[in-house]
Amino acid sequence: MATGKQVRLFLVDGSPTGILTAEIMNWTGRVVSGSRSELNDLLGRGEANSPGVYFLLGDNPEDADRGLLYVGEADDVAARLRQHNSASTGKEFWNRVVFLTSKDANLTKAHVRYLESRFIALAAATDRYALENGNRPPTVNLPEADVSDMEYFISQAQIVLPVLGLDAFRGRPIPTTATTNSTGDHLSPVFEMKVPAEQGIARGQDINGEFVVVAGSSARSTWTGSGHNYGLLYERLRKAGTLSVVDGEGVFVDSYAFNSPSAAAAVVSGRNANGRTAWKVPSSGLTFAQWQEQLAPPLPEYS
Structure with a gap:
């Protein structure tokens, strides 16, 4: 540990x-x-x-x-x-x-x-x-x-x-396919979601409370939604070169850590999306929300 x-x-x-x-x-x-x-x-x-x-x-x-x-x-x-x-x-x-x-x-x-x-x-x-x-x-x-x-x-x-609430210098987490890191801490599985209306798959992982979309993941080539903040985030990633459009398809040039799975899902989708249900483990179909529930299952009900 x-x-x-x-x-x-x-x-x-x-x-x-x-x-x-x-x-x-x-x-x-x-x-x-x-x-x-x-x-x-x-x-x-x-x-x-x-x-x-x-x-x-x-x-x-x-x-x-x-x-x-x-x-x-x-x-x-x-x-x-x-x-x-x-x-x-x-x-x-x-x-x-x-x-x-x-x-x-x-x-x-x-x-x-x-x-x-x-x-x-x-x-x-x-x-x-x-x-x-x-x-x-x-x-x-x-x-x-x-x-x-x-x-x-x-x-x-x-x-x-x-x-103290100043995380400007905290390094971005690095995604991995391993289930544990070098200190034995458990990591999340790698989740996937399809890009709506376009070809391609995005992959991401929860690391230390941030949702990291992996470099090479696909994304919507344009922002089509009405959400103001996520739309600004989409355009900022485009301007920074983190998200690029190649042959008409969006792609993450670098891995990027989002504050939430929904923020990640919104950028991948090009519109607002519920990341807790959009991201799924490909082998089991388990959603991000279901995976989190498994980490702390509810107490049994007693009659």
């Missing part, structure tokens, strides 16, 4: 929606999170006057399911955040900030510049948020030992940040 990890969360003012700190045992990093309206209190904390990377988060008016994200770095996080909060020169979109510093004060300017470039690259690769960064800074050259330290720093941040 996979080894557990203890994350320590502290609600600074006792409120689950207030300022929050997070850390992992034997890790030098510390994460602080809070809303823009609490910025003055956030900047009064000692961690904010240190070198670090920060993440500005906001709602996306063009796609409600895909937030906006800006990644930055600073020698003094507090001073930089004051600039971003300025009515004349600041950024308008953000309503929440998360920043990452070190408890041992060993992060240098070169370190945080390296972290910034790596976090921007990770966010672009996972494509879970719309990046507000106008450029992609090159990765800073560091000594080999420092690179190793920073990569470990990032790996621990990738564990903590999703706990």
Whole structure:
């Protein structure tokens, strides 16, 4: 079985929606999170006057399911955040900030510049948020030992940040035909669904709560439905090149992790679809919903 990890969360003012700190045992990093309206209190904390990377988060008016994200770095996080909060020169979109510093004060300017470039690259690769960064800074050259330290720093941040609701840097799961992974955890079977009105089959798998459609799967060549959000998702995948049209047929060029089987089914179908019934195990005809029910069968009824 996979080894557990203890994350320590502290609600600074006792409120689950207030300022929050997070850390992992034997890790030098510390994460602080809070809303823009609490910025003055956030900047009064000692961690904010240190070198670090920060993440500005906001709602996306063009796609409600895909937030906006800006990644930055600073020698003094507090001073930089004051600039971003300025009515004349600041950024308008953000309503929440998360920043990452070190408890041992060993992060240098070169370190945080390296972290910034790596976090921007990770966010672009996972494509879970719309990046507000106008450029992609090159990765800073560091000594080999420092690179190793920073990569470990990032790996621990990738564990903590999703706990705080920031999953922009969480890697996309990789589909497999195996029934268990290397740590013995059970995986879902590979599901299939036919593309309506067109030839082709799509294949997908539930991995860690996301539904991954496998590269090479077929999909509808055009969006024919009326659903706004799934239609935007379909067009975004087309624009990104994840979904392409070859010889009049849609195809997934790369595997893609959807938030739900219904989102996956909608993109495959080119219209809204119930993924819990559309995806089936080809050998048994078991639907995704029936498979989930088997994982936690209802208690027997007693007369």
